[in-house]
Amino acid sequence: MTKLADLRKSYIKGSLSEEDVQKNPIDQFNIWFDQARHAELPEPNAMTVASVDENGKPSARVVLIKEVNHKGFVFFTNYESRKGKALTHNPQAALLFFWPELERQIRIEGSVEKLSDEESDEYFHSRPLDSRIGAWASPQSQVISGRSVLVAKAAEYALKFALNPPRPPHWGGFRVKPQALEFWQGRPSRLHDRIRYTQQAYGIWKIERLAP
Template sequence: MKSIADLRKSYERAELDESASNANPLQQFDQWLTEAIQAEVPEPNAMTLATVGSDLRPSTRVVLIKGFDARGIVWYTNYESRKGRELAGNPFAALQFHWVELERVVRIEGVVERVSAEESDAYFHSRPMDSRIGAWASPQSEVISGRGVLVANAAKYAAQFLLQPPRPPHWGGYRLKPDNWQFWQGRKSRLHDRLRYSEQADGGWLRERLAP
């Protein structure tokens, strides 16, 4: 068996130059996400979300981006989950996209807030029925005795709500408003391209190259 210390890959697919990148990080992100979707990479909308609890221990999990605009990056989850509890105590978080096939990483940092109830309602009712019932059935991050708990909960709520499950009060969206972006493009000889965009007091963005 090959040692993991000996695993190597040469990154040679593309480059990221200041003159060719967008001056606005949101537009640069839009371009890269579009290219990831068009390239049909596995789950291009998957992103790692990092939060920090009151014990100062960080935790990560994978969530799915469900929207983005000038206001920020949006995803949906259970407000009573570990991430929800940690965001309630510390609203700062980080996101990371890793599109392996394109040799690209996007890192985003900022402050998080809940989206409006109207936005959460609209997205919830666009979900498949099984997913809507699942939001009721799963006490996310809580200890359960077995999978049977989830199955029983799903059956109970399906019978209770029939075809009209409302959005649970403990479920909805979050929006991260970025103040720092990083775009990483793999390059040959580990001399990767890495651009950072930092939000300025006037609302503009400072673009800088970082050593990889």
């Protein structure tokens, strides 16, 4: 049986330099994200969201990114879930995209804000019906006695709302407004490329290379 300490691979698929990256990190993100999509990776839009609660305890989970622009990175959740409560209490988050097939990862750190009701409504009503019912049926992060609870709640809300469930008041979007982003490209001999963007005044981004 192979020991965990013996699991390793050499990274040879790409390189990244300060001279070649875009001046704005969102533009650089979009280039890499498009390449991940064209490579037909499984769920390239999956990212890890890390938060810290009121007791200083960190937690992380994978969610799906739903929008990226120069305002930030948007995802949706139940505001009463563990991550929802943590991000409301401590509106700071770290995001991580990991695309092993391309030997790349992107780390993002920034402040968090809730989307407006109008923005959350727009996305909610674009979701499939079963997902909209599910937002009502699931008391996310709470202990339940069994799956039958969810099934019964889904049936209850499907009967109540039929084809037009409104957005639950406890469900909506968060936007992570980036203050620092790091683009990591695997390289041979563990001499990886790490390019970090740090937000400066007047919308300027400082670009630096970090040691691997």
